[in-house]
Amino acid sequence: MEIKIAKSDFLKAVIAGEIIALFSLPVLKNLNFFTPLSFFWLYLFLASWILLLPPLSGVALFFSYKLALFSKKIFFFEVGKYGLIGALNTLISGGIFNLLMAITGVAKGLTADMFIAVAFSAAITHSFFWNKYWVFERSDGGRAKLEYAKFFGVTSFTALLNIFVFHLVVNIIGAPEGLDERVWANVSVLVQIPISFIGNFLGYKIFVFKKKNASMG
DSSP, X not given: OOOOOOHHHHHHHHHHHHHHHHHHHHHHHHXXXXXXXXXHHHHHHHHHHHHHHHHHHHHHHHHHHHHHHHHTOHHHHHHHHHHHHHHHHHHHHHHHHHHHHHHHOOOSHHHHHHHHHHHHHHHHHHHHHHIIIIISOOOOGGGHHHHXXXXXXXXXXXXXXXXXXXXXXXXXXXXXXXXXXXXXXXXXXXXXXXXXXXXXXXXXXXXXXXXXTOOXX
């Protein structure tokens, strides 16, 4: 398969980076990241974060493209795009989850489990279109319904696994003494990232968006 990069790829990477920057703010707030910062340093961080993360996302995409060219494996370019979209959807989900915690003050129990489920539901359709049309570049619309069903199945499986991990870490193990429950809830979310990244990517690549007669390379 020919490996190409277009201006639209950089535009999409920049847009993804900007959304990541914005949706990360509720997460950082609940992690008490902003608490020790003075107004000046808070303003400087926010301005830098919002302005610099989008172009850095474009740079990261470019490096994955160069790696794909060097290795002659489009897999690496797909991983680069998937990494951006994976981060985007993780932050959309995490941002919604942290916003719900901030609004309700609830950070554990079945209600917190429900928050994770709501955040997942909000991100899944968004994730499907990014992955179908950009990451794996599958435009055969006649298969969209079947692909979405498979996509939902793969993503739901990893999501259920993640909810189990979240419930285990937050509600059974519980936060260590002296640690804010909201921080511990986010630690559990971080534990889920490698599970989702590897499980979803392989599921999408092999099962959902696989081209006929296409190989992993």
